[in-house]
Each structure stands twice: as C-alpha cells, then as structure tokens.
C-alpha cells in the first residue's frame with residue numbers, strides 16, 4: 269500500500285477514536301431549573317396535564333433528566349427556546365412513560381433546523397420535505413428536527429406530532445433494526461399478529477379506507493411511528509376508529525389513559 273494512503277488512514281482512525289471518546293465522555297448539562305419546566309409542562313403538554321400528582325412529578329423528573337443529558341444544537345438560523353426543549357423531552361418520555369427504567373442510549377444530540385430540510389440537510393426554502401429524522405451512519409446518536417414541525421405538532425393537537433414520531437423510530441431502533449417491531453417492548457406472542465395486522469391496515473390505507481396518515485403506508489416502521497402520533501395524541505378517537513390496533517398498542521406500550529385526580 270502506498271505509504272501516504274497508509275498514513276492518511278492512520279490519521280483518520282486516530283481522529284475517529286478521539287471523537288468517539290469525546291462523545292462517550294460528554295459532560296451532562298447543568299441541572300435545569302424545575303420551576304419554569306413545571307410551568308411549561310402544565311401549560312403546553314396535554315399528556316402531562318392528564319396525569320395524577322405522583323405521575324406528574326415522575327414525568328417532570330424524567331423530562332429534566334433528559335434535558336440534562338441531551339445536547340440541543342441550532343443549525344443555521346434556527347433559534348430554539350426552553351419550550352422547544354420541553355416539547356422534545358416530553359416527546360421522548362410520552363411513549364415510554366409506562367417504563368420508568370428506560371433510558372435512551374441511542375441519542376445524545378438534537379440538531380434543530382428552522383424549517384423543513386432536504387436529504388442533504390439544507391433549508392433552502394424551496395422543496396424541503398423532511399420534518400424530522402433519526403440520524404444514521406456519521407449522524408448516529410443524533411436526531412434532526414424542524415422547529416416549525418416540532419411546534420406545529422404540539423400546537424395543533426390533531427393526532428400528528430413529528431417529535432413523537434421520531435422518538436418512536438428511536439425506540440424501534442434500540443433492538444438494532446427499524447422495522448416496526450420494537451422488540452424490547454412488544455410481547456413475543458404479539459409479534460406475528462402485530463405484523464399481520466399492520467399489513468392489513470396498510471392495505472386499508474392503500475384502498476383509501478382509513479383515516480390514518482397515508483405516510484404510514486410507506487412500510488411497517490413508518491406505520492408504527494405514524495399511528496403512535498395518533499395513539500398518544502388522540503387516544504379516545506384512535507380507540508373509536510381502530511379498537512383492535514388500540515388494544516395492540518396498549519399491549520406494546522403498556523399505556524393506559526390516565527385520569528387526573530388532583
């Protein structure tokens with residue numbers, strides 16, 4: 269091998285090793301002030317609002333833990349606020365609220381874009397179809413989110429929520445593959461009936477016989493992410509329209525609608 273190529277290769281490997289160590293030893297952020305966090309949760313997160321006092325406290329603790337261990341980076345002209353961080357942390361905790369011991373091990377940084385972005389990660393104001401994505405390859409451990417889409421998802425409360433969608437992809441990815449089967453959560457006996465039901469539901473979307481966002485018909489992984497938005501944002505309507513899917517989602521996420529008692 270040419271000696272120059274060999275030296276270049278060694279330099280790249282050493283750089284990569286140092287970079288990985290820096291990521292592994294990333295210091296946590298300072299602890300967030302609980303008072304503004306609690307106020308923002310109360311005012312802007314309907315899921316939190318429905319919890320009883322004990323669960324509210326637990327939700328807030330987990331949101332603060334997430335904020336302390338995740339870096340939020342503005343890209344280009346994007347400028348995020350504390351409310352945006354609370355939106356993102358809430359979207360991380362909502363799908364896993366029934367699993368108090370779960371900690372995300374596959375996310376360390378959120379890259380925030382002002383608006384939707386392209387496949388080459390630029391925002392040019394023309395055709396930017398991507399609202400959010402889970403990073404892969406060199407972007408492993410990151411999530412990319414459009415601030416416009418993030419804020420819309422929580423403001424509209426219409427059963428679509430980009431941040432919840434992306435965190436469900438991360439949960440799905442935790443077992444090594446993004447395939448619509450979150451193996452750490454789903455009971456083994458449910459996997460075959462789950463896949464069968466997903467495929468039938470995707471067929472219903474193709475035939476125009478479903479109120480589920482047609483993007484869910486892309487594949488099994490997108491189906492799981494899309495119906496999770498619907499399930500966690502509008503559980504009663506989801507149950508009315510899709511009782512069988514609703515029961516399966518309850519079994520996967522061990523989710524029971526909470527009634528406020530305080």
Ligand SMILES: [Zn+2]
Pocket residue numbers: 433437489490493
């Ligand atoms: Zn997706």
